[in-house]
Amino acid sequence: MTDEALFEFLHMEIVSHVYKxxxxxxxxxxxxxxxxxxxxxxxxxxxxxxxxxxRLTRDSPSFKDELDIMKFICxxxxxxxxxxxxxxxxxxxxxxxxxxxxxKFSLLTQLSGGKQYLDxxxxxxxxxxxxxxxxxxxxxxxxVVTAEVSVMPSCKFQVVIQKL
Amino acid sequence: MxxxxxxxxxxxxxxxxxxxxxYGALVTQLCKDYExxxxxxxxxxxxxxxxxxxxxEDFLARSxxxxxxxxxxxxxxxxxxxxxxxxxxxxxxxxxxxAGDEFSLILENNPLVDFVELPDNHNTLIYSNLLCGVLRGAxxxxxxxxx
Numbered sequence: 001m002t003d004e005a006l007f008e009f010l011h012m013e014i015v016s017h018v019y020k021x022x023x024x025x026x027x028x029x030x031x032x033x034x035x036x037x038x039x040x041x042x043x044x045x046x047x048x049x050x051x052x053x054x055r056l057t058r059d060s061p062s063f064k065d066e067l068d069i070m071k072f073i074c075x076x077x078x079x080x081x082x083x084x085x086x087x088x089x090x091x092x093x094x095x096x097x098x099x100x101x102x103x104k105f106s107l108l109t110q111l112s113g114g115k116q117y118l119d120x121x122x123x124x125x126x127x128x129x130x131x132x133x134x135x136x137x138x139x140x141x142x143x144v145v146t147a148e149v150s151v152m153p154s155c156k157f158q159v160v161i162q163k164l
Numbered sequence: 165m166x167x168x169x170x171x172x173x174x175x176x177x178x179x180x181x182x183x184x185x186x187y188g189a190l191v192t193q194l195c196k197d198y199e200x201x202x203x204x205x206x207x208x209x210x211x212x213x214x215x216x217x218x219x220x221e222d223f224l225a226r227s228x229x230x231x232x233x234x235x236x237x238x239x240x241x242x243x244x245x246x247x248x249x250x251x252x253x254x255x256x257x258x259x260x261x262x263a264g265d266e267f268s269l270i271l272e273n274n275p276l277v278d279f280v281e282l283p284d285n286h287n288t289l290i291y292s293n294l295l296c297g298v299l300r301g302a303x304x305x306x307x308x309x310x311x
Contacts, residue, residue: 003179003249003250003251003252004179005219005222005250006183006219006250006251007179007182007183007186009215009218009219009222010183010186010187010190010215011186013211013214013215014186014190014211016214017207017211021197040193043193044186044189044190044192044193045189047185047189047192048182048185048186048188048189051181051185051279052181052182052185055181081182
């Protein structure tokens with residue numbers, strides 16, 4: 001029964017550690033290094049998401065289709081992980097594209113609103129993108145998840161399901 | 165009625181699992197980045213320290229604990245209030261040194277190690293070293309220097 005604040009603190013520390021490590025070994029950070037940091041964070045999130053979804057769906061019946069899965073992610077998964085409900089903004093089932101929006105993303109509320117930290121925000125979203133991708137992967141869907149922030153603390157996650 | 169309570173306990177458990185899984189992912193990543201366990205232990209301690217210096221403010225804001233009169237009181241507050249608030253477990257305070265400046269906290273069930281198995285080649289890894297760093301950071305902020 002751990003406190004929510006603990007996860008937020010741990011997450012902030014993980015993000016800062018990954019970036020410090022990269023900076024220490026390279027000196028100047030270029031785009032490739034930044035991308036490497038993001039993929040490390042995303043990989044960690046992936047593993048966590050896989051584990052979480054297993055625990056969460058242990059006793060639920062199987063899902064009817066993709067849309068059902070996405071609705072589950074928005075409502076139940078988001079509620080359990082971020083204690084809120086995300087809205088599905090845009091659905092395009094033929095291309096398998098979904099956009100989820102969270103207006104008050106809990107991992108961004110600690111950063112000040114306004115333009116100042118807009119370019120730092122993606123660092124804090126990488127882990128959560130990984131979590132969503134991991135959850136979908138264990139539910140049988142291969143996907144690519146990206147996130148963008150235009151106005152803090154609201155953010156949009158774009159999920160593209162890869163058709164085999 | 166029972167449905168609702170099911171959901172709240174579920175969400176609390178979920179937080180705990182989320183934290184445990186994230187911590188596990190962190191330790192795995194650190195083990196991959198650094199070859200020897202000593203380095204990993206040091207990193208965990210450093211990260212814990214950084215978390216601790218922020219956590220103490222959160223703790224003081226949410227609990228209405230005043231100043232502790234002595235070290236024994238500090239130990240009690242850590243075990244009964246802080247650990248309960250953040251990890252939902254109450255460790256026991258034992259093993260006081262004769263001078264009264266050293267004690268041990270024994271955690272019966274540590275939420276950090278749920279679902280974790282350490283492979284044999286990591287014998288010197290102190291898995292929960294983050295907790296040590298957190299305690300060190302938090303107490304240093306309230307002006308007790310720790311070793």
